[in-house]
Amino acid sequence: MTASCLLRRLLLAAVAWTLLPTTGVAADKKAKINYDEHILPIFREKCMACHNGDKQSGGLDLSTYSALMQGGASGDVVKAGDPDASRLYTLTAHTEEPKMPPRSPRIADESIATLKQWIVQGLLEKGNSKPIAIKPKADVTLSSITRGRPEGPPPMPTTKLRLDPVVVAPRPNAVIALAASPWAPLIAVGGQKQVLLYNTDTMQLVGVLPFQYGLPTVLRFSRNGSLLLAGGGRGGQSGKVVVWNVKTGETIIEVGNETDSVLAADISADQTLIALGGPNKMVRVYSTKDATLQYEMKKHTDWIYSVEFSPDGVLLATADRTGGLLVWEAANGREFYNLRGHTAGITDMSWRDDSNVLATTSEDSTVRLWEMENGSNFKTFGAHGGGSQGVKFSHDNRLVTNGRDRTPKIWDQNGGQQRAFEAVPDVGLRVAITHENAKLIATDWTGMVKVYNVADGKVLGTLSANPPTLAEQIALVTKDVAAKQVAFDAAQQAFTATEANLKKANDELAAAQANVTKTAAEAKAAADAVPGLKAKADQATAALTAAQMVLQARTAKLQSLQGVANQLKANADANKANAEFAKVAAEAKTAADQAQAEVAAAQKAVADADAAAKAMTAAYTAGVAKVTATQQAAQAAVQAVPPKQAAIKPAMDAVAPAKAKLDAAAADLNAVKANLDNLKAAPVAAK
Template structure:
């Protein structure tokens, strides 16, 4: 394993040192042949062809030996020559000898990886397809299993970041998955059409991607393009892995139109060369050419069953070909200006075409006649796409994207674009329409009502910009969270105080209700005591009056008896009577004095009882009033407490939401930090 890493490192150094524009290329003549002569040519030359392999002649090397080819340009790890030299497969080279030096093996590896150049003037041989993507047949309808989506995190670092977005000329949606592809400079962007988030960036170093197509089963993504006036190529990626698996074409100008056949055995391409070229996906070799067109090829698409291929050009030429032979099937005449796009209905019976003459034509495939045509866009129709349910979406120079039923009747126009609407497509479920315009905007609408749901961008931010934006968003989320927490804390404190006030009021109400009976009982007892004291005082006063009258009578009687005794001196009996009467009068006076004192005391007690009764009655009245007022206070404080509790709960929920948003923002910041630190793939978040 260490040696393999060493070889890979040396191979990378060879690439850096020898393959740049200012350095010599690694070639067979200059770099590889000298190494082969030293160790291998002795057994592999025109005279001694061990295994049928000749290594001292470039042509013979590329032909291979009795077991087949030994060089697969662009793919050293699957090239038998390199495998044998690296002792990764038998027979080992040289036989019965130690493995060749790492530098030698690395040079051969890099030579093959760079396209197996013969000499400094040679052009790299295109690598053949890495896998055979051809299907045993065409499967109509949705394939079995989960719709193809990227199964691993792809890089989100854009290849090209510009000051402003370029015009969106290439747009495609997967037929079965929430996936859209947007073409750009040296890259193809992948978006999730449900979340509208970027989920991958596929490098397209060939130049600008001018056409994008998904295979009919959604498993492959095709991009065609290049550098105008210089070069053109078509590339196919695996949607699930993001791996580039096929490259075909070697145009001298950018590819403008391309498609992959439904059985994935063919790739058709065209452009300024005016020639339709059809390649096989199995070996990447040209199958046939169509030279009928007199102008640039601007539109290509296979029929859903893969039997036919439609092509259009810059002067309105529109043809249908037999896909497997290239023989002309129909010449469709009706447009008077450039064909901008063609699209087949899902049943394969009708093909739609859009043109710079502003019209859209529907062509039946029984006789090749136009069964419907209408003026779709003033100034020119730039795009036409069928939905799976037969509806049609178009885009045009009138800045509009329009939705039509299958018969060409207008259903709606979406919001006008700032400039020319260049392309439009339905998402996998036909529920949304995505469009691209000259200003670089990519709006997304719901097809049912035409409402805007968001935007995609052909010019996404770099990872550094994403990190900066995420950090600013995190700071904003933190401020919101902290403010929400402060508000919630105040609300909770206010709620707690309101609850305490309510509890106190409820206790007061309960105490007041209990106090009504207690004070009423006390008032009743006070009244009984007052009544008793008053009665006693009244009785005492009556006793005083009686004793007063009796005392007065005894005093008068004593005076009369004394007077009689004084007159009858010597009358002992009368004297005794006078003394007795005098004693009785004195006794009565004493009793009257005592009764007066008792009556006075009882009167004071009665007065005090009356005062106590008045106080008890007032206390009872106050208790009744308090008991009547307490429920109203409880009711008012209950409203306050409920409102305070509701506000506290709402503020706490707001705080929780703000806290979750902060946590998510923090996770995004960490994700972009990690991605930026190692340029590692990072999956976009919701």
């Protein structure tokens, strides 16, 4: 496909997008809204009964253009380019008091939209009038240029921006405008009548900036990242450049009143100048202080595709559809270099941070590097077969490119390819690299906006160039919150289980170790008790032997005494007349009876000693058995510890990944909850 075919497709897409319906804009976008043809009839019908040459309520006469521009008793009633600062519009639209017309319904929405569009377009008096220059809302010029990263936090939206798209198309279209903030995780994507801001860390939409002039064809962040510039318009009809404050989303500058769409634009590093170009082959440079034209360059002979100021603000490079490449002195527009080499349209360009090297890429498929000391082309390499569409320098002086071969690539500054990324579905268009040189973003004809990890080439996700309505976003994220909650609950349950398993393993190990101590103490106590039990058993056995000897002696004594007593009794019975025999016999019996009693006592002592000896012997035997049993128990307790110790590591190892999954699930859940809160708190777009 030739360069002219490419642009024709872009312009056809632009025209198609302008035909999509939008709310609050005059129906006839082709006609320039002017006072004589469009505004005066509305005034005649609704307003001039009270605001005419004869009756000027509030000192305001709307019957002529010059009278209207003089304002009323409270000052100007219209401000070019700013409906919200124009009391004529805000009172008629009933967004401020007193509502006009008084004591009457609001005038038709179409009339209000026409009035708004007239103000936006610059308050034209007639169809061939020039619009009034729209003065910037703030002075953004810098007293000096900061090289490298500015001090303080990187510029990110700090107020809640609109998240409801201006247009939701039936399908996405080619993304031809893309820019990455130089210092913040922020990417700007051109959409239909809007610019979409995404956080490249979270991949979430953080703002929608309406571009009411049509299709944005070029996006640029200022060198310090505080401003975002968009250029575009409607092919064959009009072109404009708009600059927003990144933190607030406020439109602060609008320049250009082109008769065709702006295809290229940039803001200088000191934020004093805005350059633009397009199909009219003219480079125009405006002041950001008062939006006035500073100078023009007319040397290009074909459509201007790319415009970029050098990072130091000294030079301005411009390129066109036939390969023309010019470098100018930014301060005054004097020609600095006319660089020749490309054989087809130059589709994109990028300055290295030190401003010493300019990279250009072309439909001739090459990337060329130009040094600014003498304007020489010191390196040329083939980038994309069939034609290259985008090129950007990173802060670490590498180059990222995109092209017709559908394969985004990253190169060192000597033209050595470092990585080719997964292909996009159709012809590759724009490319960008994030501020930390970590993510590459590439777009294509299908509307794909793909985000890659530079380090390993993996696809991190996609950004929508055609996001759904705010209500649909809320519904989708609400479902996502529910899904993420389920995942979080599962991760929480799994983590709780691993913690419980680890606690159980630790408790079992502690119990096993305590049992080792306990059984060891029991075994020692049992062993320590054995000598005592042995001594007692020996003592009891000795006592039994002694008792048995006493019994033996006493039994012998008893036997002797009983024999004597029996003999004496027989003698006494035989000699009854002899009283002494009877006496002696009685004494012998008494002695025998006493001996009998002693034998009985000795027998009891033997029985008691025998019982004690048996008991002590049994205690000793039990003590010995207990030593064996407790020693075995102690040994078993020691053997039970290693398995319990071995169970600790897998239980512990399971906790960390479960915790990581839980943390990731919590982060995902918190992120989607925060996104949902952000969506619910987003400003509702005016209807």
